[in-house]
Amino acid sequence: xxxxxxxxxxxxxxxxxxxxxxxxxxxxxxxxxxxxxxxxxxxxxxxxxxxxxxxxxxxxxxxxxxxxxxxxxxxxxxxxxxxxxxxxxxxxxxxxxxxxxxxxxxxxxxxxxxxxxxxxxxxxxxxxxxxxxxxxxxxxxxxxxxxxxxxxxxxxxxxxxxxxxxxxxxxxxxxxxxxxxxxxxxxxxxxxxxxxxxxxx
Amino acid sequence: xxxxxxxxxxxxxxxxxxxxxxxxxxxxxxxxxxxxxxxxxxxxxxxxxxxxxxxxxxxxxxxxxxxxxxxxxxxxxxxxxxxxxxxxxxxxxxxxxxxxxxxxxxxxxxxxxxxxxxxxxxxxxxxxxxxxxxxxxxxxxxxxxxxxxxxxxxxxxxxxxxxxxxxxxxxxxxxxxxxxxxxxxxxxxxxxxxxxxxxxxxxxxxxxxxxxxxxxxxxxxxxxxxxxxxxxxxxxxxxxxxxxxxxxxxxxxxxxxxxxxxxxxxxxxxxxxxxxxxxxxxxxxxxxxxxxxxxxxxxxxxxxxxxxxxxxxxxxxxxxxxxxxxx
Numbered sequence: 001x002x003x004x005x006x007x008x009x010x011x012x013x014x015x016x017x018x019x020x021x022x023x024x025x026x027x028x029x030x031x032x033x034x035x036x037x038x039x040x041x042x043x044x045x046x047x048x049x050x051x052x053x054x055x056x057x058x059x060x061x062x063x064x065x066x067x068x069x070x071x072x073x074x075x076x077x078x079x080x081x082x083x084x085x086x087x088x089x090x091x092x093x094x095x096x097x098x099x100x101x102x103x104x105x106x107x108x109x110x111x112x113x114x115x116x117x118x119x120x121x122x123x124x125x126x127x128x129x130x131x132x133x134x135x136x137x138x139x140x141x142x143x144x145x146x147x148x149x150x151x152x153x154x155x156x157x158x159x160x161x162x163x164x165x166x167x168x169x170x171x172x173x174x175x176x177x178x179x180x181x182x183x184x185x186x187x188x189x190x191x192x193x194x195x196x197x198x199x200x201x
Numbered sequence: 202x203x204x205x206x207x208x209x210x211x212x213x214x215x216x217x218x219x220x221x222x223x224x225x226x227x228x229x230x231x232x233x234x235x236x237x238x239x240x241x242x243x244x245x246x247x248x249x250x251x252x253x254x255x256x257x258x259x260x261x262x263x264x265x266x267x268x269x270x271x272x273x274x275x276x277x278x279x280x281x282x283x284x285x286x287x288x289x290x291x292x293x294x295x296x297x298x299x300x301x302x303x304x305x306x307x308x309x310x311x312x313x314x315x316x317x318x319x320x321x322x323x324x325x326x327x328x329x330x331x332x333x334x335x336x337x338x339x340x341x342x343x344x345x346x347x348x349x350x351x352x353x354x355x356x357x358x359x360x361x362x363x364x365x366x367x368x369x370x371x372x373x374x375x376x377x378x379x380x381x382x383x384x385x386x387x388x389x390x391x392x393x394x395x396x397x398x399x400x401x402x403x404x405x406x407x408x409x410x411x412x413x414x415x416x417x418x419x420x421x422x423x424x425x426x427x428x429x430x431x432x433x434x435x436x437x438x439x440x441x442x443x444x445x446x447x448x449x450x451x452x453x454x455x456x457x458x459x460x461x462x463x464x465x466x467x468x469x470x471x472x473x474x475x476x477x478x479x480x481x482x483x484x485x486x487x488x489x490x491x492x493x494x495x496x497x498x499x500x501x502x503x504x505x506x507x508x509x510x511x512x513x514x515x516x517x518x519x520x521x522x523x524x525x526x527x528x
Contacts, residue, residue: 042247043204063207063249066236086237087304099277099306105236106307109207110229110251153303160302162281174437175301 048112052077053121061108068092068103071118079119079148083177090176093149093156094118100156102175119148122155130196131155134189142180150176154190158197166191202239206248210255213380213414219250221382221410228252228412230273231307233300234316242326243317243333257311257414260284266420272311272413276366277302279310288420291427291446295369298431301438311413314367314377314393315405318360319440320349331357332401347506348440351514353468354502358401360468361440362394367470368446369429371462373418381411394469404469422458425450426528430521431464432513441465443514445521449485456480456489461497461522466514473497476518485526487519494518 043062050057052075059074068085071077071094083091085104092103095117122129131154134140141147153176157163163172169187178186207229210216220226226248229235238244257271260282268284279285280296300308322328322340329338341349341359349359375390393405407413421427431444443465450458459480463471476497483489494515501511 042206044206046207063205064202086240087233087301090301090303093303100303101307102233102303105233105304107207107229107232107236107249107251110209110232110253156302156306160277171437172302175303 046109048109050075050108050112050116051114052116053118054115059108063107063109065108066104067094067096067106067108067111067116070108071103071116077118077120080152081145081148083146083149088177089146089149090153091146091149093152093176095152095156098156098159100153117152117155119151122151129155130193131158131189134192135186138185138189138192139182140185140189141178141182146176146178146180150178150186154186154193157190158194163190163194169194203242203245203247205246207251208248209251213252213255213257213412216250216252216255217380217382217410217412219248220412223248224409226250226410230309230312231275232312233304233308234312238317238324241324243324252311252412253309263417263419267418269415269417270310271415272309274310276300276305276308276310276313280305289369289373289427291372291429291448292366292369294429295365295431295444295446298429298441298444299365310366310416313364314370314413314416315407316362316364316367319363320360321345323360332360332397332404335400335402342504345506346504348442349504349507350468351466351501351503351507351510352463352471352498353396355397355399355401357399358397358468359504360397360401361465362467362469362471363440364470365429365431365441365444365464368444368462368464369427370416370418371470371472372427372446372448372460373421374460375416375418377413378415378417379407379411380414381408383408383411386411387417390470391472397468401468421448422450424452425458426525428521428525430517430524432517433465443510443517445514445517447518447521447525449480449522449525451485451526454484456483456485459493461493461518463497463514463518466501466510475499480522485522487523490519490522490526491515493522 045060045062048059048061071080081091083089087102087105093100094103096111097114157172163169169190225246227246229249229251230253257273259271261269263269276296280293285293322330323333328340350361377388377393379386425448427448429446431441433439441464446462448460459477461473476493480493498511
């Protein structure tokens with residue numbers, strides 16, 4: 001394999017893990033990919049057909065694997081972020097059947113057969129989703145860790161169409177925490193896209 | 202999370218058989234409580250029977266103006282349903298005051314009826330907790346109990362019922378429909394939940410393997426108004442410190458129907474029949490509402506850090522009643 005011209009931190013960590021110390025950690029750490037099947041007792045890996053951003057994946061998964069872990073650790077779609085892992089921060093927000101949910105509290109097995117859309121599936125080629133463009137324009141993030149969840153949540157918000165005022169947008173985005181405090185700019189970005197879509201109709 | 206087998210239910214009857222077959226099997230619906238508690242090792246099922254795709258997802262009118270709602274109807278879908286918005290605003294308001302949009306998109310009616318407490322000693326997996334580990338004691342009694350219950354508790358448990366939806370359902374006179382190993386049942390909401398007593402691990406009258414398939418409730422009296430008021434530490438995405446669901450009908454200048462239920466302060470969704478009786482036949486005045494609120498909190502047992510809830514919930518009751526009386 002030719003060297004990656006632009007290796008990122010994750011590639012580096014995975015490379016180190018594959019090459020040494022990490023192997024032992026990965027093989028014993030919690031729910032992994034196709035975890036060793038106990039010959040008897042509960043927990044046998046099961047076939048799970050996931051459809052993510054229009055692509056089908058036939059997987060064999062430990063039933064414990066959340067949708068979030070399946071996306072990140074199995075499909076290597078690391079745009080979706082793990083924050084609290086308990087449904088409190090919203091960093092893992094994705095769209096299942098077009099509805100925003102917390103991927104950390106969703107078992108991968110339970111969404112088999114339902115289309116999943118992640119932040120990687122928002123843009124069309126090089127054309128950013130209007131919300132992505134608006135987030136850049138309004139500086140709606142600093143560190144960016146919560147941003148994929150914010151974006152997917154905002155896509156859900158616009159589809160649900162229950163928010164009109166700034167207060168309503170704030171309330172409807174309350175499931176997405178931002179430690180950097182970019183909230184006012186998130187509201188501005190969401191409102192700009194909402195109003196543009198309304199005017200276009 | 203401990204290992205478990207996962208199976209999608211082929212139907213309600215099959216799901217009941219599957220769960221009934223194993224003492225540690227559980228139904229999985231939206232998963233927002235169960236998966237969370239499994240990650241905390243508070244719940245350790247060996248089998249999950251996924252009922253999330255069963256077609257228990259209808260909201261239907263029943264004769265006389267009531268509604269029948271399938272157990273798998275998502276919280277957000279119920280909250281924004283036209284009939285709920287128009288005729289049962291207390292339920293819509295309660296649902297929308299709970300959790301976040303993401304959680305409401307996943308959480309179901311059946312699951313919300315069985316939502317577990319947020320008591321930190323229940324959730325931490327290690328503290329003495331009679332609900333999680335019967336006989337181990339209650340760390341909340343002498344611990345950080347600011348969020349705990351002042352009504353319906355015992356020396357075994359003062360864990361607060363966490364659901365907002367259930368407080369609204371308490372004043373809608375809901376009937377809970379189940380299908381279980383012994384057949385079908387229709388359980389009045391008032392009979393469904395148990396106070397902790399000496400067995401806080403047992404929260405409802407459901408048998409193991411008994412599946413909630415739906416809920417049903419009648420129309421409110423013509424002219425009755427309803428409302429849910431929730432007070433919490435921040436403006437959104439937080440559990441109640443105190444809440445009240447109210448139904449009030451005023452005719453000829455006097456109260457003809459009054460229903461009041463409390464959340465955030467009790468070990469189960471908490472109807473206050475004595476306060477309701479006091480209101481009927483009286484003028485809907487601030488004095489009458491205050492008197493009812495006083496009666497509603499009779500017998501409250503404040504603990505080290507939650508004494509404020511007694512005064513707070515009285516004010517919540519009064520304001521909720523004033524809001525509906527003002528129309």
